[in-house]
Every structure is written in C-alpha cells, then in structure tokens.
Amino acid sequence: MLVPLGVLLAAGTWLLGDSAFGGHSVGSDAMRPTYEQGDTVFTKKIDGTDVHRGDAVFYYLPGRYTDTALVFQRVIGVGGDRVSCDGQQVRVNGKPLHETYVAGGDPVGDGKSYDVKVPDGRIFVMGDNRVNSRDSRYFLSDGQSGTIPADAVRERAFDGAGLAIAMAGLLIGGFVLALIGLGCGLAGYLIMRRGPRAQPAPAPPYVFPSP
Structure with a gap:
C-alpha cells in the first residue's frame, strides 16, 4: 500500500511542474529588447480568463501566420478597451501608454495610425520591437480589427520576481513530495521484505487440579 503511494507522490511532483x-526559446526579434532571439523564456500555462494588459504571452492562431507555431507578443488591450495611435503615441482608453520596454524607445514603429475598439473576449497584441513585429496592426481589416481570441493564449511569460517565486514554490513542493514518496516507498519495501509477523503460539489451556 505504501509503495504505490510513494510512486504516486513522486509522479505528482513531475505532473505538477509539467x-x-x-x-x-525565442525564435525572432519581435520582442527585443525585453526578450532577445535565442533567449529561453519560462512561462505559466494559462487560459483566456487570465490574460491582462501588459502580459507577454504565447498564443496559437493557425491561419494568420505561415506556420502554426506559438506566437510571442505583448497584450496591449483587452475586451472593451479602445487602442489608438496617431502615428506618434499609442493610447489605451484615451491615455498615453507608457512603454519602457519598447525597442529604441519607439512605441510606434512604422507610424501606422489606427483606432480600435477591442471586442469582448479578444485582445490586441503587439511586439516590443515595433519596427520588426507583424502583429495586430497588420490585420486591422480582417473583420476583427486585428485582435485575436483571448482563448488562443496558452502561456504567459514570467517576469523576474514571478519566476523566482514560482520556481521556489515548485522546488519546495517537489522536495517535500519527493521526501514523502521516498519515505513511503522505503517503508513499504521494508514491510514486504520482513514478511508477515509471526504470531505467538497460543497458551495451553489451564487444567484445574483434581479435588
């Protein structure tokens, strides 16, 4: 009983992380300088209900691009937001978007002007390297203003603090589960090796002396 429990706990550690x-690995320059080509990005797996402005996300949208790989871009607007650009400044709901992460301090790139109302359940995405990112700005006439379904998002990149906290929690949890699993497995092995405990012989019946 203890051996299977130990195996299950050890397997649970691996499944938790997976x-x-x-x-x-970043495959393009579209998210420079935040993420350089070739960088390894650690992520948390999420669904469309956990997407927020400013998130750097991996999403899957077959048909938009020449391949069907995950695409890595940043969420600029979510459902209900108005995203606009006058060729010099990107605004969300009328307020200038302060983007310290964009390449060269240039939030516009090619100078495209647009004014988009993001439909519910969808997001407007752009790369951090605005001069080299084929993102929502290039699909404005697709009937959805270049937005993508929020449920196309599969994973969100960790920032430094988030990664440290998540990895620490995973390591501690995995270590505890592994110790419990090892202890259960060892206890089960020792019990099976010893075999069933011998039962003491029954005491002989008491014989009353003759009167």
Missing part, C-alpha cells in the same frame, strides 16, 4: 509551467 501541467502548470513551461518554457520556450
């Missing part, structure tokens, strides 16, 4: 976290 189901909640991931990692990818």
Whole structure:
C-alpha cells in the first residue's frame, strides 16, 4: 500500500511542474529588447480568463501566420478597451501608454495610425520591437480589427520576481513530495521484505487440579 503511494507522490511532483509551467526559446526579434532571439523564456500555462494588459504571452492562431507555431507578443488591450495611435503615441482608453520596454524607445514603429475598439473576449497584441513585429496592426481589416481570441493564449511569460517565486514554490513542493514518496516507498519495501509477523503460539489451556 505504501509503495504505490510513494510512486504516486513522486509522479505528482513531475505532473505538477509539467501541467502548470513551461518554457520556450525565442525564435525572432519581435520582442527585443525585453526578450532577445535565442533567449529561453519560462512561462505559466494559462487560459483566456487570465490574460491582462501588459502580459507577454504565447498564443496559437493557425491561419494568420505561415506556420502554426506559438506566437510571442505583448497584450496591449483587452475586451472593451479602445487602442489608438496617431502615428506618434499609442493610447489605451484615451491615455498615453507608457512603454519602457519598447525597442529604441519607439512605441510606434512604422507610424501606422489606427483606432480600435477591442471586442469582448479578444485582445490586441503587439511586439516590443515595433519596427520588426507583424502583429495586430497588420490585420486591422480582417473583420476583427486585428485582435485575436483571448482563448488562443496558452502561456504567459514570467517576469523576474514571478519566476523566482514560482520556481521556489515548485522546488519546495517537489522536495517535500519527493521526501514523502521516498519515505513511503522505503517503508513499504521494508514491510514486504520482513514478511508477515509471526504470531505467538497460543497458551495451553489451564487444567484445574483434581479435588
């Protein structure tokens, strides 16, 4: 009984990490300078209900690009937001978007002007390297103003603090589960090796002396 429990706990450690976290190598310059080509990005697996403005996300949208790989871009607007650009400044709901992460301090790139109302359940995305990112700005006439479904998002990149906290929690949890699993497995092995405990012989019946 203890051996299977130990195996299950050890397997649970691996499944916890595999189901909640991931990692990818950056394949383009679209997210420079935040993420350089070739960088390894650690991620948390999420769904469309956990997407927020400013998130750097991996999403899957077959048909938009020439391949079907995950695309890595940043969320600029979510459902209900108005995202606009006058060729010099990006605004969200009329307020200038302060983007310290964009390459060269240039939030516009090619100078495209647009004014988009993001439909519910969708997001407007752009790369941090605005001069080299084929993002929502290039699909404004697709009937959805270049937005993508929020549920196309698969993973969100960790920032430094988030990664440290998540990895620490995973390591501690995995270590505890591994110790419990090891202890259960060892206890089960020792019990099976010893075999069933010998039962003491029954005491002989008491014989009353003759009167």
